[in-house]
Amino acid sequence: MQVTSPSPLLRRLPPGGWVVLAWGAGLAITFLTRLRLPGEWYSAERPAAQFFRPEGLAGMAVATALALAGGALLRRRPLPALALLLAASVVGTTPLGVAEIPLPQFLAAEIAVFFIAIGRPRATGVAAVLTALAVLGGYLAVRVLCGWPIAASSETAVALTTVIAWLLGNSVGESREHAEELRARAAAQAVTDERLRIARELHDMVAHTIGVIALQAGAARRVIDTRPERARDALGEIETAGRQTLSGLRRMLGALRSPEPGRSPRPALREPGPDPASMEPFLEPIPDAGLGLADVERLAARTTDAGVRVDVHWRGERRPLPPEIDTSAYRVVQEAVTNVVRHAGTTSCRVSIDYRDDEVRVEVLDDGRGGGRVGAGYGLVGMRERVGLLRGSLSAGPRPGGGFRVEARLPVSAAVP
Template sequence: MHVTPPLPLLKRVPPGTWVALAWCASAVFTFLARIRLPGEETPDELAAAQFYRWDGLVILALATALALAGGRLLSRRPLTALAMLLAAAGFATMNLGVGAIQLTQFLAVDVALYFIAAARPRRTGVTAVSMALGMLVAWLTVRLLSGWGIGASAELAVAMTAVVAWLLGDASHRTREYAERLRLQAATQAVTDERLRIAREMHDMVAHSIGIIALQAGAAARVVHTQPDAAREAMTAVETAGRETLAGLRRMLVALRQADQGRAPDPSRLSPAEGLADLDRLAAATTAAGVSVQVTRQGERRQLPSDIDLSAFRIIQESITNVVRHAGTTACRVTIDYRDEEVAVDVTDDGRGRGSTIDTGFGLVGMRERVALLHGEFTAGPRPEGGFRVTARLPVPVQVGAR
C-alpha cells in the first residue's frame, strides 16, 4: 500500500504559529536592546519613559493580545488578521518613543504577508501589502501633521522588508501553481499515452484475429461440400476467435469508460498483459488456421521487463498477421535470440515479399514506433532470396536476472 511520507517538521507548523513566534521574538529583542547586557557600558537604545510604567505595560499587553489573535485568524480571515497585526505594531511602537515603526515591530507583519501571498489569490496578496504600506504612510503623515519628528529612512527600510516578504510569498505561490500545472499536464499526457497504447494493443489484437478469421472462413468455404467435418472445425475456430476478440474489445472499452468517469479500471475486467510466454499459443492458433509457424529460441531464456516482453510479442504477432494476410504462403519462421544486452526478434517468410507495399502501413509504423520508444533498432523489407523479413533488436537492462 502506498504511504504518503509525513511533512517536514517546519512544514507542519501552522502559519499563525510562525506569526506568534515572530511577535514574541521581536518583543524579546526590543526589551534586550533597551537594557544593559553583560559586557555593555550602555544599552543599545534608550527606553522611553512609558516602557516600564503601568500604562506602557497595558499597551504592550494589548498589542500582544492583538498580535496573537491575528495569528489565530490568519488562516481563516487573512486581511482581518493583518489589520490586527498592523494595529499591534502601531501600539507597540507607541511605547518606544521613536519617530518610525521599527523593523522588529513589523516582523510579525512581514511573516503574515509572506503566508498571505503564498497561500491566497494574488488579489488578496496585493491588498495585504497595500494595507501594510498604507499603514506606514499613515503613521508618518500623522506625526508630520502633529509636528513630531519622523524617521523616514527607518520607515523606508521597513517598507522594503514588507515588499520583499510579499515578493517571496508571491514567488512561492507562482512556483506551486506552476508545479500543479506540470502535474496536471503530466497526468493528461499519461492518460493520452495510455490511450495510444490501448489503441495499438487493440489494433494488433483485432488485426491478428481478423486475419485468422478470414483464413479459417476461406478454408471452410473451400471444403464445406467435400469435408464437412473440417469445415465445421474451421467455423468453430472462427467463432472462438470472434468471441475472444469481442471480449478483449469489451474489456478495453470498459477500462476507457471507467477512466473517463474518473474511476480506476477494475483489474478483474482487464486481461493480463501478453508476452513471449504466449508465443507458443499464438503459433498454435496460426498453424491451426493454415499458416505454419516455426518458433526457434536461441540463448538463455530469462525474464524480460514487461514493456520489452509485450513489445516483442506484439511485433511477432503483427508480423505473423502480415504473413497471413499478404504473404500468400503457408509457413513462416520466428527466431528469438536472448543476448547479453538485448533480445532480437526475426520473422521471415517465403511469400511474395511485398508486405511493405500491400500493407496499409499502420502495422509496420506501429512496430517501428514500439521499437523506437524502447531505443531499439527495427528493419522490415523484402529478402533478396524472396519473401519478407522483419527484425527488431530491443535493449535489455543488464540487471534483469535469468529465469
Template sequence: MPSNRFSPQLRSLTPAAWVSLAWGVGAAFTFLMRQRLPGESAPSVIAGVLYYRWDGVAMLALAAVLNVAGCRLLGQRPLSAVGLLLASAVVATTPLSAGEIPMAQFLAVDVALYFIAANESRRTGRVALGMALGTLAGYLTFRLLSRWTVGTSAELAVALTAVIAWLLGNAAREAREHAEAARAQAAAQAVTAERLRIARELHDMVAHSIGVIALQAGAAGRVIDSQPAMARAALGEIEATGRETLAGLRRMLGALRQSAPGRAPLDPGPGLADVPRLAEATTAAGVRVDVRRLGDPGPLPPEIDVSAYRIVQEAVTNVVRHSGADSCRVTIDRRGDELSIEVLDGGRGAGAATGTGWGLVGMRERVALLHGEFTAGPLAGGGFLVSARLPLPVGVR
C-alpha cells in the first residue's frame, strides 16, 4: 500500500537544504519556461536579451552565491539570511527582462519565510515578512520611477504567496506550542493525580491504625488497675498496630525514593482477603465487625481488589471514630458483572456524615475512578450505610 508520508531522506533535510532545493527548482522552472517544450509552437516566455549572454550568466551565478550564503545563515541569523535571499531574488530577476520579481525567483524566500515563522519568535517572523513585502514593493517602485513597465498584478500574486507561506509557518509554530503546553499540562495533572493517590493511601493506612490505637489505649486506661492482664493485651495490640503502620510507611517512602519520575511503583497493597484480619483487629479494639462474603470468591483485578479493601477500611474507620456504635456489618457480594460493598452500623447515623475528614471524599473518588456508584448517608431508623458498586471487567465476570 503506498504511503503518503515523506521518505526518511526527505524528513532528514534541514531548512537550509529545503531553501536551496526551492531555489534550484525555481531556476530550473525559469529555464524551461524559456524553451520550446514538446507540443508548443514557441516558448511560453521570451528570453531576455541578457539571459544567454555572459553578463546574464554572471548575474545568475551571483544570485546562486547569495542564495548559498543566505542558506548558511538561516539557522543562526534568520533576518540576515532573508536579506541575502531577497538580494538573490532581485539579482536573479535582472537578466530576465521581467517587469516584476517572478514567483519562481521568490520561491526560496517563501520557503525561508515558512521555516522562520515556524521556528523563530513571532517578532522575527513578522520582520522577515515585512522585509519580503518591502522588497517587492521597492522593486516595483524603482521600475515605476525609472518609467519602466511593471507587472503589478503578477507581483501581487507573489506577495500573496509570501503571506501564505508566513501564515502556514505561524500555524505550525502555534500547533507545536499548543502540543508542548498540552504535554506540560498532562505532566502536571499526572503529578497531581500521583500526589492524590499517595495521599489517599497514607490516609487510608494511617487513619484506621490511629483509630484502632485510640480505642485500645482507651480500653487499657479503663482496666489498667482492675484488670492489668487485659491492659497488657491492649498495649500489645497498640504496639503491633503501630509497628505494622510504621512498616507500611517505610515501604511506601522507600518506593518513592527509589522510583523514577512519574508514577511511583508502590506495593499493590492489601485486598479483600485481608478484610478478616482488619475485622479481627477492630473487634479486639472494642468495635465488633461482622463480615459476610457472598457470591463468587474468585480473584479480582489488583486495582479493584485494593480499592475495595480501602473502602471497607475507611468505612470501618468512620464507624470507630464517628458513629459511637459498638458493632457494624460488612457485606461483600460479587455477582455477575459487579462487586458490591456495604458497611452498616447501628450508631448515631449523622455522626459519620458530619465528620470533618476526607474519608467519604476519598471513597467517592476511588469508586469514581473505577466508574462505579457510591452512596453514603444516615438511615431513617438510625445508623449509617456506606454502599459501593464496582463494575468488573469483562474478562473476570
C-alpha cells in the first residue's frame, strides 16, 4: 500500500527558502566576525570604515533585497534568480572593504547552483556554475584594473566550493533520474506481469469452458432421441458456458492486445514494517486456478494463522459472478491483505465485500502506520491495470484517522445464471 509521509526538511523547504537561509547565515557570520564578542580581545575581522555607517548598512540592505528576490524567483526562472544572487554577493561585499568576495557573501549563490544542477538540464547547470565563476573572476579583474590588492588564494577557495556544489547537485540529479527510470521500468514490468497472468487465467477459463461444452454436447448427442428433456438441459448448459466465456473475452482481450498500458503507474506499498519472515505460512503462493471471492474466507484464515486477524464482512446477496470479475476481486483483496501483513505494522484488518445490482465492491481497511513514505512495491500497479481492463476503478490511500484503505469497484454487466 502507499502512504505519503511528511517529507524530510530538505524536501519540505523549497530551494528558494534554502537560498534565503544561506544568505541570512552568511550575513550573520559577516556581522559576528566584525564584532568583538565576549572573551575576545579583538574582532576576528577588521571592519571597514564604512561598514557600520549608514551607507554601509544601506548597501547590506540592498544586497539582502536582491537575495530575497533571487530566492523567490529561483523555482520559476533559475538563471535570472542566480544573476540576482550574484549581484547581491557583489553589493554585499562592497561595504566590507575586502580584497575578494568572501564565502559568507557567496554562500547563497552556491546553494542556488546546487539546486539548479539538481532540478534543471545539464546545460543549465553548467551555465550556472560558469556564470558564478565568471563573477568571481570578474570581481578580481576589476580590482586589478583599478590598482587595488586582491586575495587570489581566498577567491580560489570560494571558486572551488562553487564547483563542488555543482558537482554534488549534478550527482544528486543523475541519481534521481536513474531512480525514476528504475521505478518506471518496474511499474511497466508489474503491468506486463499482471497482463500475462490475466492471459493465463483467460486460457484456463476458455479451456475449462470448452471442456464443459464438449462433455455436455456428448451427453446431449447420446440422449437426444431417448430423453430430449435432458438434451435440452445440456444444450442450455452449453449456451450458458459459451455466453459467459464470450462476455469475459470481450471485456478483456481487446485491452490485452495493447503492448503499452497507457497509464501512469503509481508505486503502491508503504515503507517496510515488521520482518515478514514470520508470515511465511501466509505468503506461500496459492494455486491460481479457480480462485474467486469464495476463497476469501480461506485467505482470511491463513492470514489470521500468520498473526494478522482478518475480519470478513459480506453485504448484499451473494451470487455467482463472471469468472474474470470474481478472480479480479479476489486478487485485489489478496494483494491488499498481503500489504497489510508486510507493511502496515498492525494486528488486524477488515475486508468488506458488497454485492450490488450493477457492481461488486471490495474494500480493505487497516489501522496501521499512516505515516510511512512511498515505497518501491508495485503490487497495486498490476491490480489497477487488472481492474481497469474490466472497466472498473481502484483507489488506495491513507485514511484521515490513520491507517490505509484500498477499494475496488468492478461493474457486473451481465449476470451469470
